[in-house]
Amino acid sequence: MKNTLRVERAIKDMTQADLAEQIGVSRQTINTIESNKYVPSTVLALKIARVFEKPVEEIFSLEDSD
Amino acid sequence: MIFVKFILLLVYQTLHVMKSKFLLPNYLRPIGWMLIIPGFILGYLNVFQSYEIAGFGLQLREKGTLFTPAFENFTNELALTLVIAGLLFIAFARLKREDELTANLRLNALYWAVLVNYALYGVFLLLAIFNDIAKTNELFNVIDWLTGNLKFMIYNLFMPLVLFIARFNYLLHKSKTEYQVKPLRVLPYKPYNIIGKVLGIPLAILSIPLLVESLGNYLGINIDRVFYVLPFIMLVWVYSREKHEDEYINHIRLEAMQVAVYGNYIILLLSNWFLFNIAFLLTLIFNLVTIPLIFIIVFRYRLYKLNKQESKFGTSNLNLGIL
Numbered sequence: 001m002k003n004t005l006r007v008e009r010a011i012k013d014m015t016q017a018d019l020a021e022q023i024g025v026s027r028q029t030i031n032t033i034e035s036n037k038y039v040p041s042t043v044l045a046l047k048i049a050r051v052f053e054k055p056v057e058e059i060f061s062l063e064d065s066d
Numbered sequence: 067m068i069f070v071k072f073i074l075l076l077v078y079q080t081l082h083v084m085k086s087k088f089l090l091p092n093y094l095r096p097i098g099w100m101l102i103i104p105g106f107i108l109g110y111l112n113v114f115q116s117y118e119i120a121g122f123g124l125q126l127r128e129k130g131t132l133f134t135p136a137f138e139n140f141t142n143e144l145a146l147t148l149v150i151a152g153l154l155f156i157a158f159a160r161l162k163r164e165d166e167l168t169a170n171l172r173l174n175a176l177y178w179a180v181l182v183n184y185a186l187y188g189v190f191l192l193l194a195i196f197n198d199i200a201k202t203n204e205l206f207n208v209i210d211w212l213t214g215n216l217k218f219m220i221y222n223l224f225m226p227l228v229l230f231i232a233r234f235n236y237l238l239h240k241s242k243t244e245y246q247v248k249p250l251r252v253l254p255y256k257p258y259n260i261i262g263k264v265l266g267i268p269l270a271i272l273s274i275p276l277l278v279e280s281l282g283n284y285l286g287i288n289i290d291r292v293f294y295v296l297p298f299i300m301l302v303w304v305y306s307r308e309k310h311e312d313e314y315i316n317h318i319r320l321e322a323m324q325v326a327v328y329g330n331y332i333i334l335l336l337s338n339w340f341l342f343n344i345a346f347l348l349t350l351i352f353n354l355v356t357i358p359l360i361f362i363i364v365f366r367y368r369l370y371k372l373n374k375q376e377s378k379f380g381t382s383n384l385n386l387g388i389l
Contacts, residue, residue, distance in 0.1 A: 029165050
């Protein structure tokens, strides 16, 4: 699974720490998700989508290998 | 039999009361470090130098037996309690920032630690066998010091927690910016899960009369041989995939391991204070299998409950579960 978290953050001018604070996870967790090493739970993905005010599919999408 | 009943009761309690999400408050972590340092020093002195704190004992009864000593010095009980409680505090105190990924890493590290602990046990066992056959002088002394007198059973008391703490901290702190996400390695269903089941169940049942018999003999000799092999066979079962293993079953697997580790240490701490001499030696032997044993019971029980749910609602297209 890939995601556009980094881009979305840049648009909103947010740091990883800002985003982490808003959804109640650690900064390292945000970074691990951004580097595609961790697939977040549905709950976490929805929380992230809510921060960026976009549907989940616009931020997270499946890859061919999934 | 009272002992067996006691264990079963504890397992039952563990199943129902313990929630795997249960963690200790954050402030206990530094306290844990303060406990293990005197604990390990006292434990070392007690085991390797036969040191006992003078006067730190109780006249329990007038006449003693091998199971119920007349006089008991509590140095070893104190050392073990300090070490285990301290390690539990360090291992299971909440992080400053807990989230789903740290919870995931914790479970992963636990699963890894139990596997590595038994790998070490395998090495010890091989060394001990080699020791028995070869008896080469210089080497013999070193190996004997490490493995003689069933010392692994003592290491086994704290090794899973030490390995877990090391692994968990490695996953958390190896990189400052991100966590290390490692895939869970599980053996394929065929043939391992089947081998584990087919050999594990009869061997576990077989070991019960041996346990009782050795209680009767006042010596843990007979039981040892089965118990040396039993953990490995159970482990094959624990570490092999289910027929239809998916994300959810994988999660149940990891949670069951956490319950198993908690249960294991509750049993250990209690028997540490209530069982002495040979009875406690038997606990040490029993302790070689408690983690995989509780794991299998908890995991199977939860899979059984899951299956029952599915067969109730699974055949219909209507989702009756929401009614």
